[in-house]
Amino acid sequence: MPDTNSNNRPTHRLYTVNGESDNARWTDIGVAWATRDGKGFTLSLNALPLNGRVVMRVNDSKEERKGRR
Structure with missing residues (x-):
């Protein structure tokens, strides 16, 4: 069973991306973390x-995310 306690903070963010290159639109849709x-x-x-x-x-x-987009 995955570890979902508060000590296991998300290590990744999930985005849906529409479009390509400079015209791509990134929308934050969730988070992910490694299973135990x-x-x-x-x-x-x-x-x-x-x-x-x-x-x-x-x-x-x-700050790094803002610079990427």
Whole structure:
């Protein structure tokens, strides 16, 4: 069973991405963290995309995310 206690903070953020390159629109849709056995991830989604793609990125600081987009 995955470890979902408060000590296991999310290590990744989930985005749905529509478009390509500079025209891509990234929407934050959730978080992910490694399971206790290290063989998978637990996903906590706030939304499900109907189109586009889902991208999982390392959870970095807000300042770094702002600079990326």
